[in-house]
Amino acid sequence: MTNIKPKTAYIEIDCFIDDFFEEWEEMEEPGEPTQEDYDKWAFATAMGFLERYRYELDNYLKLK
Numbered sequence: 421m422t423n424i425k426p427k428t429a430y431i432e433i434d435c436f437i438d439d440f441f442e443e444w445e446e447m448e449e450p451g452e453p454t455q456e457d458y459d460k461w462a463f464a465t466a467m468g469f470l471e472r473y474r475y476e477l478d479n480y481l482k483l484k
Contacts (some may be wrong), residue, residue: 427483433469435462 440461444453473480 429481429483431470431477431480432482433466433480435465439465 435458437458440453440458443461444457449457470477
């Protein structure tokens, strides 16, 4: 029997906080942003990335 360790493949997408704050300022939302606002933005950013690069994902796949 071989000694093969299982791996997890994932796509790494950076959601830079500076980009979030820049977009937040452009939207002119009242008040300070919350963690929930950032989480929603990060999820939308990741989904947009997947949509845009869905045929080129092999360039972004990582093994862990």
